[in-house]
Every structure is written in C-alpha cells, then in structure tokens.
Amino acid sequence: MTTFSSDLTTAPRRAFRLLPRWQPWTLSVCLMAIAVAAPIVVVFSHLAKPNGELWHHLATTVLWDYIANSLLLMIGVGIGVVLIGVPAAWMVTLCRFPGRRLFEWSLLLPMAMPAYVVAYTYTGLLDFAGPVQSVLRNMIGDLVPLGWIPEIRNLPGSILILTLVFYPYVYLLARTAFLEQSSCVLEVSRTLGCTPWRSFYRVALPLARPAIVGGVALAMMEALNDFGTVQYFGVDTMATGIFRVWQGLGDADSAAQLAAILLVFVFLLLAIERWSRGRQSFAHTTTRYRPLPRYQLSGWRSAGALVGCSLPILLGFFVPAGMLLGWALNNTEYWMTWGFLGLIRNSFTMAGTAAVLAVLLAMVMAYALRLHASRLSNIAVRIASIGYAVPGTVLAIGVLLPFAALDHGINAWTKAQFGWMPGLILSGTLVAVTYAYLVRFLTGSFNIVETSLGKITRSMDFAARSLGRSPGGTLVQVHLPIMRGGLLTAVMLTFVEILKELSATLVLRPFDFDTLATKTYDLASDERLAEASGPSLAIALVGILPVILLSRAIAKSRPGEGEAEGEAGDHTDAYLPSLADPHLTAPAIAEK
C-alpha cells in the first residue's frame, strides 16, 4: 500500500539539518513553541536564584507539608480513579446488566462540574444547616453525635471530591482500550482455559494497562493543578502554597521556586503519560472487530454492577447538581440581577475570544505538520502542545513575572523618552489572561483540529488538484467543509474548559474583573454558598455540553458496530490530550 507522505516535495527527511529552512509554517510553529515554553522557562529559571529569607522560613516550616499534601493528594486521587474508572469501564464494555447503555455515557456526567463547585456543594450538604444534619436532627432529635457527621474539609475529603470529578478520564480511556481489544483475543484466552475473570486479569487488563496509566497520569496532573478544592478545604498543597506565598506574602521569587518544584512533579507525570501513549499503539492487535461478546450478569452480580456504576454518578453529579439547583431556586434574588448578566458577559466574551484564537493557532500547527513536516516543526509542535500539563497557578506566575518586567521596562523607557507612562499594558490586563489560556488549552484544540485534518487524506488533496483546484480552492472547497464539525467542536470544548478555569484567572484577571468562576470562588470563600449557586450552575450547564458530545460519540462509534459518521461526535475523544497524539501520526515516507 502506498501512503502519501505529507511532504516529499520540499523537505527531504534527514536525520539532522544544520540550518533550518525558515519557511513561514515552520517559523510560526517555532514562535508558538517559544511562547508556550516561555512561562515554563521563567518558572524553572527561579530554581537558580539564591534563596531568599522567606524561602528559608518556608523550608523550615511548611514546605514539606505542602509537598507531602500534594503527593498524598496525587496518590490518593490516582488510586481512587483507578478503583472507580477501571471496573466501571470493564462492566459497561464487557458485561451485560440492566442499564448498561445508560451508564455507558452517564458515567461521564461528573466531568460537567469543576471540582471547586462540587467541593462547596458537599460542604453545604454536610454543614449544620445542610440537609444531612437537618434530616438526622429530625430523626433523632437535637443530639446528633459529633462523630456521625463526616468531616469533608480535609485531605481525604479533597481526595474524594477530586476522585469523583476526575475518574471519567480513566473510565473513558480504559473503555476505549477495552473496546479496541479484539474479541478474538479474549475468546482465544477462554479456549486456552481461562475463566472470564482470569481472561480479564491475564489478557484484557494488561492490554489496557497503558491506556489506564495514561488516564491516571492525567487525573494526577489535574489533582496537582487543582486549586479551588484544596484552598476551600484548607488543605495546604503546592498549588495553594504558591498562591499564598505570592498573594499573601508578596514574595514572587519564592512563589516561583515553589512553582518550579510543582512543575518537576508534573513533568514526571507527563513523562509517564507520554510513555503510556507510545505503548497504546502496541495494544491494537487487529483491525477486525466484531461486537464484543458480553458476559451476562445476573442476581447479586447484576445488582452490584448497578450500584457500582450509579454511585459515582450520583455522588459526582446528581448530589451536587441537586444542591445547586435547590439553592438557586430558593435564592433567585441573588442571581436574577444585572450583575449576574455582567458575569456571564465577561466569562463568555473572554472564553469565546480565547477559544477562537486557540483553534486558529491549532490550525496553524496542524497545517505546518501537514504541509512542511520536518524535525524542527515536529519538535516545535510538541513543545507548543505541552501546556495542558502546567498547573494554573504555575502558569500564572510564569506569565505575570515576565509581563510585569516588560511593563516596568516599557514604562521606564517611555518616561525617559517622552516623560509619559502608558501604565500596565500586559500584566493585570486581559492580554495576560488570554495568553495563559492559550498556553494551557492549545493542546486540546490542536488534538481535535489535527484529528479532523487527518480525515482528509492526501489523495483527496491530489484529487482536488487534478480536478482543477488551486491549493486555496482545495482549502475552501474540500478542507473547510470537511473540518467544519471538528473546528466547531474544538472551539466549543476549549470555550468550556476556559469557562471552568479558576486559578490562572484568579491571579491574572484585571482588577475588579469577575468571571463566573472567580465569583463562585469568592462567594464560596466567604461561605455565601447559596449565593454562589447562580454562577456555578451557569458553569455546570455549559459544562454539560462536552459531556453530551462525548456521549454521542460513544453511542455512535462502537468498533464493529458501524463507523461513526458524526459531525462533531467523533472528534471529542481527541479532546483528552492523550487520545490523539500528533507524534504517533507523524507522516510516513512513501515509496522508500
């Protein structure tokens, strides 16, 4: 079979080229790579700075608590998401029990709400005036023993909340991995004498392991990134530490040093995740699929599966959503206001602008790879799509420090030259926030854009050219119509992610500029939980959109049960950064 390489015409592949050709596509992706790497480099550069007095103080007091809490949180969430995600994926893909099809997509529902929203709804649920204590008081009178009420605002509570919100990563990846295993492989293991359970442990699980590891690494990255939950629960982690040292104590250098340590952990996870991605391609043993034979569960097993699948959905989605709805309906006066509309306008314009920009940049990256693949552009794209791993607080520091320095420099210069100062141009403006969003969310939109561009085969390009279209005509008449669904999906998903983002927004936003996320955080921090329900419900409603898309994709794209024709559906899997790897799909040379 002949595969058309993406670029045989102009870039003969060599192992090493001394002088890169500064071709416009390559140049653009290189600039993007530099822009994405800059905050990371800035943060790491602080490791080389001499330690200040405050740092010494930190190291002797709370630093080790920060590190220990972050590690415990990460490990706890890692274990939690495996315990929920893997069995759930196994049950819905390889067993048959009542409600299986419903669970297949509804297990994704907890992705709709950001962790910090779930965190404060649980606080409200369990506090003195909350429904749980009220019901208990009604049942057994005023003397509810203290130990009866579980304390949620601590480390185990944070682990529980983050597990509930992030297990869908593992579920989604493990489910795909189980689905992609050939039913033949499982049947062979049965004929070789394995029981269903032994087949699971000896064949299905090892084959799915790389995907599971990838999902866990992602969930752990998100756990390290989390700021809202741990801050609200008063758990001192690296993420909150950075925030406190900087905002509270005003020591940017120490904050950056803390951030650098956090980045080291993140990059370890990133390495694991990348490794697992490389391994996933080996698990595809066949391209021939048949509908998977499912084991019929009956009796107590069936009931167990039912409970096992509903519990995470109930706890991760319906309980917090119910709390939010209840608060919002009972306290309409808090959010049926002009101020609330302003919040929505702020959030939507900011997230919308950044999402469109992110997708445009993602298109530049995808086309650079398609039209002028070279070693250099490959590396540049790899760097430019690393941002999803960088925690929001770290990113905020990495953006603000150089921007502040730049502003300072500009003002000093204009003052010297013209005796006039323009004020803050970059830091503390929407420019800084947008830049941070682009760095962090470019990965997701790039993966989707690249996936949809990959559907347009090289021979379609050639067919269009031979039928009389110029390259521009091919773009407009072939590429854009085919990619339209993917591009819209990319904009939408990026929009939602930005809307939910808290920590970077909190730090980088202009003075007095509130979004739905920051308002939720502010109100919840002041224990005005009912008032926070308005903005959080708005976030949750928008957050449902990707879940709908993903579940549509799930319903349509069962291997062996017909290919997906979905416009939007089949791009969404790519939104998990690990599901579509640009570097595994790197062009292969034809006609060696």
Added chain:
Amino acid sequence: MTASDALFLDRVSHDFGKLRAVDGVEITVAAGEVVCLLGPSGCGKSTVLRLSAGLEALQQGRIAMRGQIVGDAATGRNMAPEHRQVGLVFQDFALFPHLTVAANVAFGLTALPAGERQERVREALAQVGMLDYAQTYPHALSGGQQQRVALARALAPRPALLLLDEPFSGLDARLREQIREDTVHLLKASGIATLLVTHDPEEAMFMADRIYLMRRGRVEQAGRPSDIYYRPLNAFVASFFSVVNELPVQVVAGRVETPFGPLPANGLGDGQPAQLVIRPEAIRFDGPAAGAAGAMVEEVRFLGAAALVRARLTEGAHRGRLLVARLAGNGMPPMQGEAVWLSIANQGVFVFSGA
C-alpha cells in the same frame, strides 16, 4: 516522442533524500493506449505516476503531454497539477465525504455552464452504471461503487490522460475481477490514454496494451504482455509473472547442459555461470523420448482445470532437484509416487546469465 503521445517521460529521475526512487526512466503512453507500470512495492512506480500528475516536483528529466512540455527540470518548468488535464483515481478512491456522488463528479466541471455540467455528470455516471446513486453520499456506497464513482469523477472533465494508482487493490478478490473487466471496457470505449500502476502481474497483463516492469527505480523491460511473458530479458522479469523453476547450469561450447538435453546458451561464453528458468506450464509429461528426464512424483494438487505436480528428478547431474509443473487440460494427473518422464516445451524456457 510524437505530438500525439499522451505522455512522454524523458530520462526522469527522482530522489527522496539519499534514496534514488526513480532512475532514468523513459516511458511513453500513446493516444488511446492503456499502459501498466508494474513492479514490486517500493520500485518507484507510484512516484512516476505522481511526477506525471505534477504532484511531485520534477528533479531530473522532462515530461511532455501531447507534444507540450509540462515539466522540465533543466528550466524549472513545472505545470501545476490543476492545469495538466489529467484524471486521477486512487487506491482509497478519495471521494469527498461531504459531497454527494453527483457533486463529486461535478467537482471538476466548474468551467461548464450549469445545464451542460448536469448533462456531463449524468453521462459520466451512466457510463459507470451509477446513475441511481447520484444523490447518495460516498459513505453509503460499497467499495466497488466508490471505485466506479471515482472513475466517473476522473473521466467527467474528459482529461487527456487518466492516471490510476492501484485502483483495484482496495476491492475484495471476487469484485475485483468484475470491476477490472468493466474498467478496461470503459477505458477502451472512451479511447482515453491511461497509465495504471499496479503490483499485480495478472492485473497488468489483463489490463495493459503495454507493460513497463520496474525494479529499484529502473525499467527492467517494456513491451506487450505476451512479449514480456514469453521473452523476458532476465530472471527477475521471468519470475515476476509466475512461480518458476530455476536451475544453475554450465555453458559448454555455446550450449547449456540441462536435464532435458542441451539448449542454446543465448550468447553466453563458456564457463560463465548461467541459469535455466522453466515456467511450470512448460514442463510436460510425455513419456520416454529424447530430451526427457526421469522423475518421481512427490505431490499432486488438483485445481480443477489444472494440476500442480511436484516431481523430483531421479537421474542425471540434477538428480534430486524438485521441479514444479503445471499440468493443464484434460485427463488425470499422475499419482503420487509414480515414476514419470519430464520434458520441456519450446515456450516458457529461458537461459539467463547469473548464478
């Protein structure tokens, strides 16, 4: 080159990095002719096709179409693919998924006024028997139907040259034969010059007026299918079309000694290493006679119209060598363990130099 040749490649070479993919190739496709580029994968045949279409920048040599130079490495002339008036059909058919069958076929007809365009689309679809599917989207078509639409799309603008890149290998075996036959009839009926790339010798022989057999970027032999089959220039060409028996032989006094008696040495000098190549169907079971070699039948595979017989020579210098014979026609094949006499036909036996 004549002005009427649909395509002429003049000493064309092409490198991918350090790899020479095409090496001094000269190819002509006359008007109305169906020419096959045949060769193992990686021999450079697809690159030749892509160079002809203008999808690959010409590095060395010249390309002319109907007497007009469309590419010349020396002057840097390289006509864009959209101006070359070539039709292309790909292995994966490359139908545009967002357009209906009719819109796919109309894609190359923008220069025509609307009424004429519709008429042309109808005509092209009728030609391939797909008129009923005009409003269908490609994903709802079978592989064979997609192939026919791809062909109609390529033919609709009435190109000067049709380029087909492994157009049948995406189809399953039974369908392939039918589509292949339909296609060759269609090509002949429309009288379009065609260059077809394939790795399947049977397909090439079936489709082609002439075949260019390529290996490692070079043309090993060109000619009519029967010429190449019965007059191969070397062992590679001979063995590309079927399984063959190869025996090392000695040249003595202008002749080679074979188990079936001496044969002319094809101009090879005495003592030079030589190779005897016998096609399986050139071996006969004629009974004892001059030039017959004794052998023992080891295995018989009955195929219906023919039988494959493996027999081991039991005498002479090549004693113990296993030969494969393809026995066609009527009558029972020999039995396993039977002693037989093998002799050779005039056609299908070749002597080449080499080890």
